[in-house]
Amino acid sequence: MHAPGGAKPPQIHWASLLSPDLRDRIAQLISTTSLFGITFRHCAQRSLVMALLAYGKKRTPLWLSRLKASDLLQVVSHHQDFPLVMETYREILQDHFSIGDLEDFLGHILRGEIDVHRVQTQTPSPLAYEHLFNFVAAQMYSDGTPAAEPKRLFGLETSTLQEIFGREGLSPLMRDDAVRQVEIRLQGRDTLLYRPTLERAQSWLERIGDTTWEEVEKNFPENLPEIIQLVQELLDQKRAYKSGDDHIVATLHSRDYLALERRNHTSQSEALRSIIVRYLRCHGPFSVETLAKRYQIRQDAITEVLVQLEKEGLLVRGDFRDQQGTRHWCSPRVLQEIHALSLSKGRRDAATADHQQYATFLAQWQDVKNRNSAKGTNIPEEPSAQLRKILHQLREMWLPAAKLESLLLPARWHSYGAPHLDQILGSGLISWRAKQIGKELFLRFEPCLPAAAP
DSSP states (O other): OOOOOTTOOOOHHHHHHHTTTTHHHHHGGGSSSSSHHHHHHHHHHTTSSSBBBOSOOBOOOHHHOOOOHHHHHHTTTTSSSSSHHHHHHHHIIIIOOHHHHHHHHHHHHHTSOOOOOOOSSSSOHHHHHHHHHHHHHHHHHGGGGGOOOOOTTTTTHHHHHHHHOOOOOOOTTTTTHHHHHHHHHHTTHHHHHSOOOOHHHHHHHHHHHHEEEEHHHHOOOOHHHHHHHHHHHHHHHTTTEOOOOOOOEEEGHHHHHHHHHHHHHHHHHHHHHHHHHHHHTTSBBBOOHHHHHTTTTTTTHHHHHHHHHHTTTTEEEEEOOOOOOOEEEEHHHHHHHHHHHHHHHHHTOOOOOOHHHHHHHHHHHHTTOTTTTTTTTOOOOOOHHHHHHHHHHHTTOOOHHHIIIIIIHHHHOOOOHHHHHHHHHHSSEEEEEEEEEEEEEEEEEEEEEOOOOO
């Protein structure tokens, strides 16, 4: 917090920040920021809706570009899901922000893994200095802030916003480890992994509604004896009970499960709806068969409830598990979190390699060998094919002629000789070009184009 003069920074309630509607709140609040106006102007210019150069090839002044972008935004906001608005939100929410890392950070604070200390300094720390610079930059470009009412999405539908966060057609991007990690957090199992207490066990059971001993053994392998003891204490203290199908049910939701066991009871449909809503809030993609097998209910009855929840916007369906012929259902909010976490994990897996790793990869790919270790290798049957493969890997690269036959080619083929290069160049399969930089000569090899038929 940057507080002027003797003002005190406000108190931050970390628990209130990590709310289920965190993503929707962020999407609504950014519409009144200068970042949204700048990003929208850049998107409009990249898509050539707004020209960078005016008539006569004169650059459009910045103040005029801001004015045109503001007028354009007011026009397109009357159209549903306009592409420029969609791209603006996508660039901000996916490229500028990292919502998944923010949720992880807030979760670590609430679980006590990260301690928060209030420190007052006269100058910003090196970490906070960049944020202060961004704050000054935002004030400098405040004229680019859209003239809009708060919490306005400029014609963007909620379903489209869910797709930007990640929703349907995401089976190639959905990682199993991301699904497990999101389910652990939503079900409250993470709190039992660190400091298992009776109150936390009761909160976990009330959140998921019901469980079985098999699920307890599967979900808590690290501290299984402690969790079993806590669940048994819940049963002994009547905070939970065992249903007819051997499910451990929280007493708070006993009314729904008792009504579900009465097959002809009038309130069975309401009880089934309540149980499914509780299930979808803390589970990833699931199928109708999964619920039917879990609660011993007909699939048509479950499908009827799922379709109604889909109409209310509480569920979406799609091929989330990449299984042919099987449709899955999932809560839009849960799907957003899984998609965001999958993207975050994918970016970490695709991190840029350092110079040493890249050099090792190139050496292995180009089959660079030590001369002493390559003495026992067999000479290929067709030397021209071997040399052609090497030159293909080095194609379109300017190679120093002085080191070509003495170092580069022998390192990749220990039986190389000068006649081999003359032979393949004379065959017309490979062409070469030369250029001189200073006093050094460089060669470049390229594949020859096939000759045209007469």
